[in-house]
Amino acid sequence: MKVTRLNRHIFAPVAAVAALSLSACELTTDDARPVVSSPTPVRYTGMDIARKLAQVTGVKSLGNLADKTGTCASDEGNGCERLITTDTVSVYEFAVSSMAGRWVKKMRERDNWQQADWRQVGRFALAFTERDQAQTPKERRDSLETALLNLAREEA
Numbered sequence: 001m002k003v004t005r006l007n008r009h010i011f012a013p014v015a016a017v018a019a020l021s022l023s024a025c026e027l028t029t030d031d032a033r034p035v036v037s038s039p040t041p042v043r044y045t046g047m048d049i050a051r052k053l054a055q056v057t058g059v060k061s062l063g064n065l066a067d068k069t070g071t072c073a074s075d076e077g078n079g080c081e082r083l084i085t086t087d088t089v090s091v092y093e094f095a096v097s098s099m100a101g102r103w104v105k106k107m108r109e110r111d112n113w114q115q116a117d118w119r120q121v122g123r124f125a126l127a128f129t130e131r132d133q134a135q136t137p138k139e140r141r142d143s144l145e146t147a148l149l150n151l152a153r154e155e156a
Contacts (some may be wrong), residue, residue, distance in 0.1 A: 062087065117141060
């Protein structure tokens with residue numbers, strides 16, 4: 001192709017505009033948009049719950065915190081992931097709420113003659129079955145259940 005004077009006058013400005021356009025499209029770190037990730041969902045453990053129940057109900061401790069997961073998980077197929085006992089309450093942690101519900105139902109039937117108090121809140125179960133726990137007043141049990149309900153909502 002023969003370059004004429006007219007072609008040169010058209011080609012030079014078009015080439016300059018194209019070069020500027022391409023350089024403006026280059027992304028640098030300053031031009032990059034920040035990646036927004038969704039927050040990681042909260043997933044409490046039984047130990048977290050025992051500590052937080054004390055905190056949100058205004059006491060330093062629920063008394064003699066102990067991890068007794070071995071006794072809970074020994075009943076195969078129950079789905080119990082963790083058992084934390086205190087002087088006030090036992091906290092059972094399950095993978096899902098349906099497992100917690102089945103466990104609470106089974107324990108209520110088993111302990112019916114003792115009038116044991118079992119409460120399900122989401123994937124957790126609260127039990128007041130040990131000697132010291134049986135002395136926990138009903139109002140205190142209710143406040144622990146309400147506090148756990150609020151914590152369980154954070155997981156949803």
